[in-house]
Amino acid sequence: MPAPKCCFDHILPRDLLRPRTLMVGPGGRMRAINPKGKSWVNGSTLQVRFMGGTASQQAKAREQAAWWAKVCNLQFDFNNAPQADLRITFDDNDGAWSTVGTDAHSVPFNQATMNLGFLDGGTAAHEFGHAIGLAHEHSSPAGGILWNEAAVLKALAGPPNFWDAETTRHNVFFKYAADQINGTAFDAESIMLYAFPAEWTTNGVVTHANDVLSSMDKEFVAGAKMYPKSNPGLPGATALTVGAPRLQANIGQAGEEDLFRFHADTEGVYVIDTRGQTDVYLKLFGPNSATALIDEDDDSGYGLNPRISTPLLAGDYFVQVRHYDRTAGTGQYTIAVVKR
Incomplete structure (x- = not known):
C-alpha cells in the first residue's frame, strides 16, 4: 500500500x-x-x-x-x-x-x-x-x-x-x-x-x-488567541503621533493584542519601541495595510522590550503589541515612535 x-x-x-x-x-x-x-x-x-x-x-x-x-x-x-x-x-x-x-x-x-x-x-x-x-x-x-x-x-x-x-x-x-x-x-x-x-x-x-x-x-x-468575531473588521487602532511623548498602554488580559496606528509624513528612518517591565512582542505593518508585515521584534530594545528601526515611505502604519506569553501574560508598558 x-x-x-x-x-x-x-x-x-x-x-x-x-x-x-x-x-x-x-x-x-x-x-x-x-x-x-x-x-x-x-x-x-x-x-x-x-x-x-x-x-x-x-x-x-x-x-x-x-x-x-x-x-x-x-x-x-x-x-x-x-x-x-x-x-x-x-x-x-x-x-x-x-x-x-x-x-x-x-x-x-x-x-x-x-x-x-x-x-x-x-x-x-x-x-x-x-x-x-x-x-x-x-x-x-x-x-x-x-x-x-x-x-x-x-x-x-x-x-x-x-x-x-x-x-x-x-x-x-x-x-x-x-x-x-x-x-x-x-x-x-x-x-x-x-x-x-x-x-x-x-x-x-x-x-x-x-x-x-x-x-x-x-x-x-474563532477564540481569543486567534481571530474572534466579537469586533468584525480591524479593531480600533489607538493613534500614535510621531515624536510625541511615550503613550501608556496595558495588556489587561491574556491573549490581548493592542493595535496602534501612526502616519509617516515623509520618507525616512522611524524607530518604534516599548519600555517597561512587561515582556511584549512587536509587529509593524504597512504602508496603508494591516497585513503587509514590514518587521517584527522581541528583545532588541531595553531589557525585554522590542525595538524596530527601519526606513519607511510616507503613509499609514499599524503596530501590533502582544505579550510574549499569550497564554497568561499581562502587564503595563509604554510605546513611542520617533523619526531619526
Whole structure:
C-alpha cells in the first residue's frame, strides 16, 4: 500500500533551530497548534493571487478558504494583486504545502507561499489552515505519537511523496518547543491532522484523514488567541503621533493584542519601541495595510522590550503589541515612535 500524501511543512530556519523545551499540557496532549507570533492582525483581509491553476482548481481553493472565513474574523480577497499576501501555485510535482501565517511575508512577492499540487478531500482547507497560522497537529511537543522512524523513512521515500530522510525528519519528526505554540486538548478530527498508519508508530497511535473542519478547529480559530468575531473588521487602532511623548498602554488580559496606528509624513528612518517591565512582542505593518508585515521584534530594545528601526515611505502604519506569553501574560508598558 502506498504511503498517504503528506503536506510539506514550510517552517522557517529560525524556528527549526530553536532549542526545544518539552511540556505536557492538560490531559497530556495538545491540538490545533498555533505557533506564537505568526497570526495575522485580527480582522484582516488577506489578498490572494493565483500563479497558475485551472478554473476548477482555483474554485476549489476559494471554496475551502471560505470554510475558515465563515467561522473566524479573517477574510480572503482573491484579487490577484501583484503584492498579495498569499500566492498560490498548482504544481503537481511539488506536493501540497504552505508557509505558516505571517511567515508568508518572508517570501519574495514573485514566489509562491502555497502550493496545491493535489486537491484530495480537504487539502486546500488544510493549507489555508497553515496560511492563517496553524501548524500540523503531530508537531506538538505533547502530540503523543512515538514514531517508528525506520518505517516512516522507508514509506515516505517511495510514492507518492519520494522524500529523502532530511525532508521526512523535517515534516514528520520535527516538534515545536512548548513555548512556541498555543494549543488545546487533542482533537483527532482536526483538519490539521494527517493520516498515519499504526506501523508508523511504536505506541499504537493511528490517525485518519480529515476532510472538513472539526468543531474544535472552528472554536480554536474563532477564540481569543486567534481571530474572534466579537469586533468584525480591524479593531480600533489607538493613534500614535510621531515624536510625541511615550503613550501608556496595558495588556489587561491574556491573549490581548493592542493595535496602534501612526502616519509617516515623509520618507525616512522611524524607530518604534516599548519600555517597561512587561515582556511584549512587536509587529509593524504597512504602508496603508494591516497585513503587509514590514518587521517584527522581541528583545532588541531595553531589557525585554522590542525595538524596530527601519526606513519607511510616507503613509499609514499599524503596530501590533502582544505579550510574549499569550497564554497568561499581562502587564503595563509604554510605546513611542520617533523619526531619526
